[in-house]
Amino acid sequence: MKIPLVKVYMDDGIKKAVMEVLDSGWYILHERVQEFEKKFAEFCGVKNAVCVASGTAAIFLSLKALDIKHGDEVIIPSFSFIATANPILEVGAKPVFVDIDPRTYTIDPEKIRKAVTKKTKAIMPVHLYGHPADMDPILDVAKKNDLYVVEDACQSHGAEYKGRRTGGIGHVACFSFYPSKNMTVCGDGGAVVTNDAEVAEKVRKLRDHGRVDKYIFDLQGYNLRFNEIQAAIGIKQLEKLPRWNEARRNIAKMYNKALDDLVTTPTEESWAKHVYHLYVIRSKKRDELQKFLSNSGISTLVHYPVPIHEQPAITSLMGTQPTLGNTEKFAKEVLSIPMCPTLTVSEVDYVSGKIREFFKGR
Numbered sequence: 478m479k480i481p482l483v484k485v486y487m488d489d490g491i492k493k494a495v496m497e498v499l500d501s502g503w504y505i506l507h508e509r510v511q512e513f514e515k516k517f518a519e520f521c522g523v524k525n526a527v528c529v530a531s532g533t534a535a536i537f538l539s540l541k542a543l544d545i546k547h548g549d550e551v552i553i554p555s556f557s558f559i560a561t562a563n564p565i566l567e568v569g570a571k572p573v574f575v576d577i578d579p580r581t582y583t584i585d586p587e588k589i590r591k592a593v594t595k596k597t598k599a600i601m602p603v604h605l606y607g608h609p610a611d612m613d614p615i616l617d618v619a620k621k622n623d624l625y626v627v628e629d630a631c632q633s634h635g636a637e638y639k640g641r642r643t644g645g646i647g648h649v650a651c652f653s654f655y656p657s658k659n660m661t662v663c664g665d666g667g668a669v670v671t672n673d674a675e676v677a678e679k680v681r682k683l684r685d686h687g688r689v690d691k692y693i694f695d696l697q698g699y700n701l702r703f704n705e706i707q708a709a710i711g712i713k714q715l716e717k718l719p720r721w722n723e724a725r726r727n728i729a730k731m732y733n734k735a736l737d738d739l740v741t742t743p744t745e746e747s748w749a750k751h752v753y754h755l756y757v758i759r760s761k762k763r764d765e766l767q768k769f770l771s772n773s774g775i776s777t778l779v780h781y782p783v784p785i786h787e788q789p790a791i792t793s794l795m796g797t798q799p800t801l802g803n804t805e806k807f808a809k810e811v812l813s814i815p816m817c818p819t820l821t822v823s824e825v826d827y828v829s830g831k832i833r834e835f836f837k838g839r
């Protein structure tokens with residue numbers, strides 16, 4: 478048996494929607510983009526969604542719209558994809574790395590309190606692997622210190638915090654529609670979602686050269702637009718997302734039951750609805766286990782083997798960063814095993830069985 482880590486869903490409905498765009502003659506920022514933005518905003522429980530070229534672009538344009546710039550600091554977890562940090566550097570600000578909570582792998586609110594300085598302008602929690610960060614204490618620190626909260630929701634489409642969907646909790650939130658995500662546009666794509674009409678309007682201009690009219694521009698902007706093919710696919714994928722997230726949760730239950738006594742399985746806090754963008758186990762024998770699974774035809778990945786604060790791109794710019802205990806320990810132990818809504822029961826059994834086989838006698 479060969480089992481990939483993820484499979485991108487495709488059907489005739491999606492292909493037909495793409496063909497309709499090709500025949501329409503409208504390709505960029507037109508009716509389908511507007512329709513997808515409306516539907517995605519509704520899904521997140523916010524007033525505005527602005528679709529952009531990628532999740533990274535969503536973070537970059539959010540920071541620009543909030544006027545975060547040189548001299549400012551943004552607090553982020555280091556246990557994330559590097560795209561959480563790069564846009565902060567791109568606007569000229571400084572990422573300040575904070576350790577994670579050992580249960581959820583998301584930013585530790587207590588550590589945020591200690592990292593706030595006079596230069597801090599925003600906190601960017603990451604809803605990592607599909608589990609929401611503990612937002613109430615984060616919003617509390619933000620309120621007391623007059624900071625923005627920008628959710629990096631690139632891995633958490635449909636995840637909930639105390640009954641509210643991620644994306645609608647902070648001041649602004651950023652999503653990615655990259656192919657491996659819980660929903661995709663079959664290419665790069667992203668969205669900024671917010672209840673703040675002014676921020677939404679600014680992102681709308683910034684993504685399109687600062688345009689206010691056909692050839693009138695009142696901001697120095699970029700070309701980070703979204704296209705009609707992406708929107709047509711996004712509309713179809715969004716319809717299926719709630720069902721897919723339930724399927725992911727069922728697969729996670731099966732894995733939990735099969736693997737709980739062998740490895741550390743993911744936690745779902747009582748206040749959270751986890752959407753298992755990734756199903757991540759932890760083991761001190763991670764590297765050996767990964768090799769064993771690979772030899773059994775099972776694809777796995779490590780998200781992420783080198784934390785952001787230890788990446789050469791960061792240390793060469795910012796110097797050696799302070800140690801982050803949980804982050805550095807977990808980077809050596811985490812392993813993402815196959816997870817996608819179309820994974821069959823026999824595939825889950827095969828993966829679980831192989832992991833059991835690996836630990837037998839060890």
Ligand SMILES: Cc1ncc(COP(=O)(O)O)c(C=O)c1O
Binds near residue numbers: 532534557632666667
């Ligand atoms: C946590 C996180 N932030 C940001 C991004 C950036 O998204 P994109 O790849 O669409 O630019 C990703 C995507 O992988 C991500 O996982």
